[in-house]
Amino acid sequence: MADPEADTLELPPVPDWGRGRPRWAAQRIHPRRIGIGHRKLISQFRDWTRAEGHPAAGRAKGARLGGLALAALTTWRPLVEDPRLLALAGGSYLVAAWRASRPTPVTEEELQRRFLLGVQELIGDRPGIHVRELYDRLQAQPAAAHLDDTRLRALLVRCGVPTQQMRLGDVGGRIGIKAADVAALLSPAPVDTSSGPVDAGQHLPEEVVDQPETGCRPPSAHSQKEPFMPDHDITVRGHITLPDGSAVACPDCGTDKELTVYGPDGGAGHLMCPSGHHFPPPAPIDPYRLLASAVADPRTEFLS
Template identity: 60%
Template sequence: MATDPEADTVELPPVPTFGRGRPQRAAQRIHPRRIAAGHLKLYGQLRGWALAADGKTRAGRLAALALGTLTAYRVGHQDPRALALGAAAYGVAAWRAGRPVPPTREELQRRFLLGVRELIGDRPGIHLRELYDSFQARPAAAHLDDARLRAVIDQCGLTVHRSLRIGTVTGKSGIKLADVEALLSPEKEETPLSDVDAGQGSPEGAVEPTQTHVEPPVEQP
């Protein structure tokens, strides 16, 4: 998927969900993980349909499922070709149901930041040249040139330092590990203080503490 560095929005490098190679083709391959994911999805839908009703309706749905399973078993036992056709049809349905859901922009940004952190390792940062070469060597980002990768870095909010020292190499622009960690785990905003905690007056309707009135002692004549 090409990316225009001059556009207002930048598409991040896609990540293949199934298989290998280019993401568009990898997601469409007949991969066991996609069929397994589709099977779990179909099973969850069928289970939810059977248990969604109450009382007699639920019992009727469960009985219908049991009868359908028994009928399919008898037909498959009598005619193995019907069993093979049924299994093939269910495999196609599971493959279609297991179609990967496109990740959100926030998820793509997080994947990119995780990839940068993995490339940095235990070093204080990484130079841009090494970052570009490492990403372009992967099939998911092989179609992105330096300008497009730089646009992705800016879109993720990373700061590019003009001179970053890593080991004995200095004088090259790069990204610090601290900046990546800050974007992956942002600090939680402090909870605002209430009016009373902030030193303001008590809110309207608050109950004031009662004062005890002590009567003076009566002197005896």
């Protein structure tokens, strides 16, 4: 069980869409960083002396060992006779070890993969999970306590997770996520998303039943390319920004603030300004992808 006082969580690995400066600062001053860099340098030196992967590994290994022996013989006496050179060499090695262990930035793809792994961990051995249960369990974790329902929904859009009406056990008619769809997003190879019998040890057998509905699209071979249908309207305070930096504006009145992205009941894929003008998004921009990108900006406020 996770410690509520801990500053990080092992599961679920919910990504923080900020820069993470406090964590980076902690890594810069971490006392074990030199030790980590030392082990990396030793490993690289060992691989270099073994000449692994070299076309002529035996000859290259002998030449490298001979060069190291010659360098040791020529530098040993000056280092012993002049302590300043020894201190300079030791300081240079410490700097090299420090630089070798510098943290690498985490890519957005890696953050999305961690989020999908967290969703998969919450699903467990069940065939799927209802979105409401997923939101509640994620928000119960300290690492995701700052994410409301709208931001979590947009995060699912960002990661390309399809949703649909599904039945789990005796609870049906709710929007949920299939475990096979999450596995397909995590696997580079195609994964069979057909539902099969699952024995998770529950008293009531759980089975994913796809039902015809108007609010969500069933997953398909092109689900990654098709627009995602939210289950209700979402209003954004401020601007919805295009990739080129310009804001989406109503073609009738020119308003670019407090736009509403309409869900299925109001005509999925359309926008509305505060004056009530309906208009499609600038083709071929998907409004829900624009909405998902707003999650990365902490200044974005959602009114609904």
